[in-house]
Amino acid sequence: MTLVPHHIQDLLPYQAGKPIEELRRELGLKKIVKLASNENPLGVSPLAQKAIKAAVKEVHRYPPSDGYGLRKALADQYDVKMNNVILGHGSEGIISVIMRTFLLDDEEAVTSQGSFITFDLQAQSRGIKLVQAPLKNYCIDLDNIASRINEKTKLIYLANPNNPTGTIFRVHQFLDFIKNVPSRALVILDEAYFEFARHDPTFPDSMQYRLDNVITLRTFSKSYGLAGIRLGYGFAHEELISNLMKVKLSFEPSSLAIAAGIAAMKDDNFLNETLKLNRMGLEFFAGLFDELGLQHLPSHTNFMTFVLDSEDHVNRLYNKLLHEGVIVRPLKAFGLPNCIRVSTGLMEENEFFAEKLRKVI
Numbered sequence: 622m623t624l625v626p627h628h629i630q631d632l633l634p635y636q637a638g639k640p641i642e643e644l645r646r647e648l649g650l651k652k653i654v655k656l657a658s659n660e661n662p663l664g665v666s667p668l669a670q671k672a673i674k675a676a677v678k679e680v681h682r683y684p685p686s687d688g689y690g691l692r693k694a695l696a697d698q699y700d701v702k703m704n705n706v707i708l709g710h711g712s713e714g715i716i717s718v719i720m721r722t723f724l725l726d727d728e729e730a731v732t733s734q735g736s737f738i739t740f741d742l743q744a745q746s747r748g749i750k751l752v753q754a755p756l757k758n759y760c761i762d763l764d765n766i767a768s769r770i771n772e773k774t775k776l777i778y779l780a781n782p783n784n785p786t787g788t789i790f791r792v793h794q795f796l797d798f799i800k801n802v803p804s805r806a807l808v809i810l811d812e813a814y815f816e817f818a819r820h821d822p823t824f825p826d827s828m829q830y831r832l833d834n835v836i837t838l839r840t841f842s843k844s845y846g847l848a849g850i851r852l853g854y855g856f857a858h859e860e861l862i863s864n865l866m867k868v869k870l871s872f873e874p875s876s877l878a879i880a881a882g883i884a885a886m887k888d889d890n891f892l893n894e895t896l897k898l899n900r901m902g903l904e905f906f907a908g909l910f911d912e913l914g915l916q917h918l919p920s921h922t923n924f925m926t927f928v929l930d931s932e933d934h935v936n937r938l939y940n941k942l943l944h945e946g947v948i949v950r951p952l953k954a955f956g957l958p959n960c961i962r963v964s965t966g967l968m969e970e971n972e973f974f975a976e977k978l979r980k981v982i
């Protein structure tokens with residue numbers, strides 16, 4: 622179709638984890654456990670739920686276009702100015718604003734293979750050249766990424782911890798890397814899983830460095846249980862933020878999202894329970910995969926990825942698990958065709974997965 626440019630026609634749409642209702646329709650199963658989308662198994666923060674209910678009464682009004690209450694709360698918590706904070710329709714919403722703000726047509730983006738494919742899709746939909754360095758031992762290889770930076774490089778996207786491997790790069794690796802990045806290139810540090818990783822002293826919390834050409838992205842989708850409301854945030858130099866604010870949709874994010882975010886930030890109890898349950902889940906998965914002799918990657922997130930010997934093996938296992946009522950995530954679309962990712966669930970869900978995996982493997 623001539624109306625649509627080739628770089629759009631060639632895009633493969635993002636494939637989300639299989640929805641529970643779809644599997645129920647297809648196979649008529651009673652019990653289904655979905656461990657495929659790195660969602661919060663505890664549900665929604667109770668304080669956020671209360672705030673959403675209260676905010677519903679005001680949805681005939683437009684939200685504040687500067688996201689005031691939540692930007693202020695984030696600025697206070699992280700000891701920055703409100704002018705250093707941006708909100709978005711999920712952190713992927715902010716990635717989309719970044720794409721529209723900084724890039725000229727002949728500029729390039731550099732990232733890693735085997736990383737968060739939303740970035741790749743957005744770069745490709747912008748029609749720019751996307752350069753991808755291979756993973757090294759299932760980890761983002763910062764040296765290789767640095768070697769691909771050239772005078773056209775405008776964006777460098779790094780997910781730390783990385784999805785779908787769950788791995789991190791360490792403080793010393795990041796500091797070595799950033800020295801080699803020219804100041805005309807913007808580094809996007811996507812820390813969607815920050816809360817799960819921050820207790821590791823080797824994890825580089827990008828907020829500690831305050832570099833002028835780095836934007837930190839975080840989200841309420843994971844540890845705060847707000848994936849469906851779509852709320853992400855970013856921190857950067859105020860000049861970058863002021864330009865992003867010009868380009869973002871005027872009323873992004875919604876008033877319900879803003880209210881939910883303000884309340885969720887106060888819900889320490891929910892966050893602590895989430896982190897505790899996740900630690901138990903990761904230990905449980907590591908034990909399970911060891912027992913079954915399956916290679917698994919060290920996770921700093923709310924999921925764990927395990928490695929099989931072939932794509933064919935992955936497909937067979939994935940389908941058998943579906944028939945047993947367990948939805949996991951095969952990683953071909955992420956560039957890892959011999960891997961499967963499984964999100965931590967409630968302990969009874971993790972045990973259900975274990976029972977079915979032992980049965981079908």
Ligand SMILES: Cc1ncc(COP(=O)(O)O)c(C=O)c1O
Nearest residue numbers: 711712713737784813840842853
């Ligand atoms: C690395 C990474 N970044 C961003 C996101 C998207 O977050 P949000 O829901 O805030 O758009 C995800 C979600 O899976 C992710 O894994």
